[in-house]
Amino acid sequence: MRRTAVLAAGALLGAAPAAAQAPDHGHHGGPAGGGTAVAIGFGTFAPATVDVLAGDRVTWTNTSVRRHDVAAVDSAWASGTLGPNGAYARAFDTPGTVAYLCRIHPFMRASVGVHELLLDAPREAGAPGRPFTLRGRTSLAPGTAIGVEADEGAGFAMVARTAAGDDGTFAATVRPRTSGRLRAVAGPAASPPVALPVLDRTVTASARRLRGGRWLVTTRAAPASPGTTVVVQLRLRERFGWWPVRRARLDHRSRARVRVRAVRARVVLTLADGATPLAVSPTLRLGRPQGARTAAKVP
Amino acid sequence: MSRAVALAVLIATGAALCAVPAPAEAATRDYWVAAVPVTWNTVPNQRDAIADVGVSPADTVFGTVVYRRYTRGWKRPLRNTPSGSGHHDLMPGPLIRAREGDRIRVHFKNLDTLFERSHSMHFHGVRYPPSSDGAYVPGFSGGDGDVRPGRTWTYRLRAGADSVGVWPYHDHSPSMHESIDGGMWGMLSILGRHERAPDREFVVVMAPMGRFQSIDGRAFVGNTPVFTSVEGDRVQWDVMAMGSEHHTFHVHGHRWRERGVDLDTRTVGPAESFRIRWRERDPGTWLYHCHVEGHMEQGMIGIYQVARR
Numbered sequence: 001m002r003r004t005a006v007l008a009a010g011a012l013l014g015a016a017p018a019a020a021q022a023p024d025h026g027h028h029g030g031p032a033g034g035g036t037a038v039a040i041g042f043g044t045f046a047p048a049t050v051d052v053l054a055g056d057r058v059t060w061t062n063t064s065v066r067r068h069d070v071a072a073v074d075s076a077w078a079s080g081t082l083g084p085n086g087a088y089a090r091a092f093d094t095p096g097t098v099a100y101l102c103r104i105h106p107f108m109r110a111s112v113g114v115h116e117l118l119l120d121a122p123r124e125a126g127a128p129g130r131p132f133t134l135r136g137r138t139s140l141a142p143g144t145a146i147g148v149e150a151d152e153g154a155g156f157a158m159v160a161r162t163a164a165g166d167d168g169t170f171a172a173t174v175r176p177r178t179s180g181r182l183r184a185v186a187g188p189a190a191s192p193p194v195a196l197p198v199l200d201r202t203v204t205a206s207a208r209r210l211r212g213g214r215w216l217v218t219t220r221a222a223p224a225s226p227g228t229t230v231v232v233q234l235r236l237r238e239r240f241g242w243w244p245v246r247r248a249r250l251d252h253r254s255r256a257r258v259r260v261r262a263v264r265a266r267v268v269l270t271l272a273d274g275a276t277p278l279a280v281s282p283t284l285r286l287g288r289p290q291g292a293r294t295a296a297k298v299p
Numbered sequence: 300m301s302r303a304v305a306l307a308v309l310i311a312t313g314a315a316l317c318a319v320p321a322p323a324e325a326a327t328r329d330y331w332v333a334a335v336p337v338t339w340n341t342v343p344n345q346r347d348a349i350a351d352v353g354v355s356p357a358d359t360v361f362g363t364v365v366y367r368r369y370t371r372g373w374k375r376p377l378r379n380t381p382s383g384s385g386h387h388d389l390m391p392g393p394l395i396r397a398r399e400g401d402r403i404r405v406h407f408k409n410l411d412t413l414f415e416r417s418h419s420m421h422f423h424g425v426r427y428p429p430s431s432d433g434a435y436v437p438g439f440s441g442g443d444g445d446v447r448p449g450r451t452w453t454y455r456l457r458a459g460a461d462s463v464g465v466w467p468y469h470d471h472s473p474s475m476h477e478s479i480d481g482g483m484w485g486m487l488s489i490l491g492r493h494e495r496a497p498d499r500e501f502v503v504v505m506a507p508m509g510r511f512q513s514i515d516g517r518a519f520v521g522n523t524p525v526f527t528s529v530e531g532d533r534v535q536w537d538v539m540a541m542g543s544e545h546h547t548f549h550v551h552g553h554r555w556r557e558r559g560v561d562l563d564t565r566t567v568g569p570a571e572s573f574r575i576r577w578r579e580r581d582p583g584t585w586l587y588h589c590h591v592e593g594h595m596e597q598g599m600i601g602i603y604q605v606a607r608r
Binding site: 131133171173236238239240241242243244273274275276277 | 346
């Protein structure tokens with residue numbers, strides 16, 4: 001069995017201020033004020049399956065032009081008839097799968113998965129061996145030990161450990177080797193798995209001298225990654241390392257151009273947070289005679 | 300009184316009046332400020348250079364809401380703090396400058412699309428009517444203390460003789476505590492009627508930021524502001540603390556005089572503030588930091604560079 005290479009894991013709770021919110025991952029759910037939204041169409045519920053945390057509310061809204069209702073298959077509850085734009089909401093407290101249907105059009109069937117752990121689905125691809133932070137929510141007590149398991153083709157194996165925070169959130173950092181699925185576990189409870197794509201990308205950079213001592217840095221990523229964030233960093237003594245000075249997104253040609261004034265620069269392909277590195281270009285040693293050019297591929 | 304004596308008195312009075320500078324004209328100063336969402340990195344170089352320890356972006360990057368200065372009508376964003384002195388942008392909020400006697404109008408707009416919370420601005424050290432207090436008191440306060448997303452409020456302030464110095468401002472809405480934790484604070488700097496403005500003004504806000512202790516929302520040398528001046532500059536440090544802890548502000552290689560006593564360290568508690576001035580004469584790279592050891596280890600430290608003229 002190939003061992004999943006997840007080297008670093010840790011409880012990250014309390015890392016950010018109380019006001020903070022992870023910028024790179026969203027929570028399950030939809031409507032303002034929290035909860036999960038399900039649209040009742042002409043002949044379907046969309047999405048047909050939703051996963052919620054125990055205690056979460058689900059709101060159904062009739063977006064079609066004909067009447068519907070929402071009722072548990074086991075008849076435990078029912079909404080009553082919902083006309084166009086009519087809405088019905090209910091909270092689900094008990095873990096399990098709740099099947100429901102429209103009694104007016106019984107072929108319309110769907111389900112709600114109620115869980116004690118939920119992982120936010122990654123919105124971006126990770127990079128092999130580089131840290132990727134997963135966040136999630138739990139209805140379990142604060143302090144409960146939570147594990148993160150990865151399946152990269154050989155079954156789920158523990159790759160990170162953390163604990164439930166006071167606000168019901170948790171976070172853990174993994175270092176995936178290849179694309180796979182991840183889930184959170186705590187005793188017998190397990191979240192539905194989420195997919196984490198992993199791309200081995202390279203970023204290259206070249207520079208051309210402009211007037212006034214400035215440089216035009218052109219960067220490209222391969223395979224093409226339009227929309228991905230790149231950050232130009234300068235090596236500055238007073239900053240004690242690499243210091244981000246410009247941030248850009250790769251265009252439709254997977255390219256970005258940034259003007260800088262520097263001696264040493266590099267480009268980092270990052271997650272949308274502009275900080276978590278996915279690939280790093282070689283260092284450009286600027287300030288050389290006019291016309292000097294540097295371009296190389298990350299080994 | 301003889302005509303000669305009267306003439307002498309008139310001349311003496313005239314001479315005395317000429318010796319006093321003409322009072323500065325009181326002005327009305329308008330500031331346009333909005334609460335805006337940002338992705339903030341407390342440690343952009345991702346390391347504590349002194350301890351030589353790396354710091355993960357997972358621990359340092361978060362979404363928050365800060366005060367941002369704009370042009371009239373919130374048309375175009377501006378830098379919050381003076382450029383050229385080493386400040387970074389967005390934390391602290393705009394430096395509100397005025398002179399004794401001035402009226403200040405702060406036009407505030409809540410553009411919080413991240414948390415969709417109410418926000419406000421509450422100012423220390425200046426005079427204002429209750430409608431410009433910016434504090435939320437259920438059943439008593441008006442819109443000033445509870446500016447909802449998409450709404451605006453104009454705070455009308457006056458800098459009196461007792462306003463000279465530097466003062467904090469911060470969110471005092473129902474989301475006050477979360478907002479202050481996330482960096483919704485800034486400073487007012489009020490000059491006396493005839494006081495000369497400094498050549499360099501450094502804003503230092505000492506506050507916790509997640510698991511770090513920050514200066515202006517950043518932690519560890521290189522990340523905190525790298526303040527700069529030139530030998531001979533008149534420099535002014537505007538220092539304040541937010542949060543629930545006291546700090547001891549210390550600058551290496553420098554002393555300043557307060558009430559006849561030379562100091563190189565001064566304590567500042569939550570929402571307290573002070574300004575320090577000196578004429579720079581010590582070129583070099585110096586540390587400034589909180590001398591509460593635990594705070595310093597958690598990042599409340601920076602460098603100050605003085606160039607030779």
